[in-house]
Amino acid sequence: MDDAVRRAVEITPAATTRQRIVDVTTTGRRTGLPRRIEIFFYHVAGRTYLCSGTVDRPSWYVNLVAEPALTFHLKNGVRADLRATARPVTEEPERRAVLAEIVADLNQPANPGHLAQPVDLEDWVRRCRLVELTFLD
Numbered sequence: 001m002d003d004a005v006r007r008a009v010e011i012t013p014a015a016t017t018r019q020r021i022v023d024v025t026t027t028g029r030r031t032g033l034p035r036r037i038e039i040f041f042y043h044v045a046g047r048t049y050l051c052s053g054t055v056d057r058p059s060w061y062v063n064l065v066a067e068p069a070l071t072f073h074l075k076n077g078v079r080a081d082l083r084a085t086a087r088p089v090t091e092e093p094e095r096r097a098v099l100a101e102i103v104a105d106l107n108q109p110a111n112p113g114h115l116a117q118p119v120d121l122e123d124w125v126r127r128c129r130l131v132e133l134t135f136l137d
Contacts, residue, residue, distance in 0.1 A: 023073040026063035052129040061129040
């Protein structure tokens with residue numbers, strides 16, 4: 001991964017809303033067809049995550065559980081298509097630690113996620129679908 005791409009992936013709480021938005025392409029669980037969606041991503045403790053917020057059973061998540069390979073498309077500023085795999089984060093202590101950082105980021109005054117404030121950590125720990133990405137490129 002070149003330096004410009006690495007910087008675009010390793011966002012900080014100072015990142016703008018636009019810098020946090022990517023597309024991901026998954027493989028449809030039932031159809032086997034490529035499915036591309038727009039989503040926010042997060043960088044916590046040197047790792048990259050996708051999360052659903054409080055949306056119940058998002059299709060991208062069930063697709064990644066069935067087939068963890070995906071393409072992570074940077075599209076704002078730096079453009080790159082990165083192959084990656086997803087690992088669902090299901091254990092409560094790990095979920096809580098990661099989501100605490102994400103929620104703290106979302107609750108900053110700039111409100112990068114444009115969500116109703118304050119974002120409730122306990123609600124996210126209960127409901128959020130969370131995956132950690134490992135980049136293959």
